[in-house]
Amino acid sequence: MSVYASSFQSHSSLCSFNSEPYPSQTFRSDFNYCYETPSKKGQWVRSSAKTPQRDVAGEWWSNTPDNVANTSAVAYLFGKYLNEVLDVPVGLIVSTLGGSRIEPWMSREAMDKFAGYGYEHLEEGAKDNPWNDPCLLFNAKVAPFTDFPVKGFLWYQGESNRHNADDYDSLMASMVCDWRARWGGGEEMPFYFVEIAPFRYECNDGTSAARLREAQANALKKIPNSGIASTLDAGNYNFIHPVDKFTPAERLAWMALTDTYGLTGFGSHSPQYESMEIKDGKIYINVKNAPNGLCPMWTSLSGFEIAGDDRRFYPAFAEIEERSCRLAVSSDMVKEPVAVRYCYRNVPEMSVYNVAGLPLLPFRTDDWD
Structure with missing residues (x-):
């Protein structure tokens, strides 16, 4: 099984997929199954928490047109690709919050390595901002799944960290190390992530996104068993939600198929x-x-x-x-x-x-x- 945490341009999501049936459930091999953490009975739930939680609002969705229309396209297409190639059921766990930074997806222990961050927002009754404040999304949308067996991780996020890009590779490395330790998988648990797509931001020739992409590439050196799916040819300079979801999903799937499942005969990593x-x-x-x-x-x-x-x-x-x-x-x-x-x-x-x-x-x- 694998986990996917991301920000698709202005979306952040955490998702996991499994290639084996869960106990006491019967899964068809031609179906993907999706657990939507921000959804409960079809209603979106913007959840955050000041302390790590053991439970989360959400539900399992089967692979139907109505359900697919309400989940992450990149996560779904990634799972669909693996399902078709491996001929096994694939489960996905998706946690999302549009436009969030990486810090909210990190635990207190992972954040303690970095100076300059306060934790007053974690005190009872204090105001907090789940898009920006450390730990709030980890507590609500990641911690509840750490006892759930996963194969690895996918991550698509970054644009909201353009203005502290110099720290981004270290933040990501700390987060991944912490997640792997909590799931008990060690460095062999794969972590595949997506390069943020081209978008004009302050202007086309600006470099804030370039610096973030540079940090993402540097993260490959700090995170063992990781890979990046490039989107340089899949963005839209004037629309922050590019319509091409298949390209990043396909490239994520190629890395999983070669590096995690051992398939050969095709390339999977960008030069x-x-x-x-x-x-x-x-x-x-x-x-x-x-x-x-x-x-x-x-x-x-x-x-x-x-x-x-x-x-x-x-x-x-x-x-x-x-x-x-x-x-x-x-x-x-x-x-x-x-x-x-x-x-x-x-x-x-x-x-x-x-x-x-x-x-x-x-x-x-x-x-x-």
């Missing part, structure tokens, strides 16, 4: 920046998770910028070297380049995939503000 080399006025970029190379070949690639020691970035010419399949980046405006950025914008112009059709994750080789 990611690994190292660079400066030579003859160009910067050469090496990536991982592209064993058969990058594409498209023999064409100019968009989304790249290059800078020299003056830290001024210019649009760059980039292409994939035919023999090495590394990226060669240059500009006539920068004779002695020192840094490259790719898709480092709220709404980037992406262009690079591995041969499995998975987008290259955004990156920058500099650490300039």
Whole structure:
């Protein structure tokens, strides 16, 4: 079974799926089953709590058109994909609160590692904000399920943490470590999450979302047995709820099928920046998770910028070297380049995939503000 906690642009949700029947219940192998934690008898319940709870408002839903219309599309499509490939029943647990930050989904123990957070809101009678205040959603929407066997975790959240993006990878790592300990699964419990999709936010060329995506990519290094589903090609710059739910769900399912269920013969992880080399006025970029190379070949690639020691970035010419399949980046405006950025914008112009059709994750080789 696996758990999914997310924020789909302005939604946050926690969901779990199981690939085995639960005791005393008969599940059809061609059905997904969904437990909606914010729902009770068809009514939405915005629940939060000041202390960890043992019970939660919610109910099991079977896979019917009426029920599917009221649950997370990404979670449902993820479960449906696994159900069809593995031919086993899949159960999903979904907890949601639109626009919430990561801190409310974390326990007090996970949050205690970070300075600058107060807990006055957890006192009896104190005012609280479940969208922002630490622990409130964990207590109500996560803690009740820690005795429930799960296979792993899925997470789609992040836009509301754009303004403290520098801490986001550490917050996520602490949360995942805490969740794994509470479920007793250790590092082998998978944690798959979704890159926040392109949206204009303050403006198309702003970088608040880019910094959050950078933190998400950094989290891969801090969270063992984790993976990220890119959405660079699945967003909408003018609509915060992109209509393409299948792309992130499919990419999450690919990671689960390869890394958790051991299927082979297809790629499941996006290429990611690994190292660079400066030579003859160009910067050469090496990536991982592209064993058969990058594409498209023999064409100019968009989304790249290059800078020299003056830290001024210019649009760059980039292409994939035919023999090495590394990226060669240059500009006539920068004779002695020192840094490259790719898709480092709220709404980037992406262009690079591995041969499995998975987008290259955004990156920058500099650490300039």
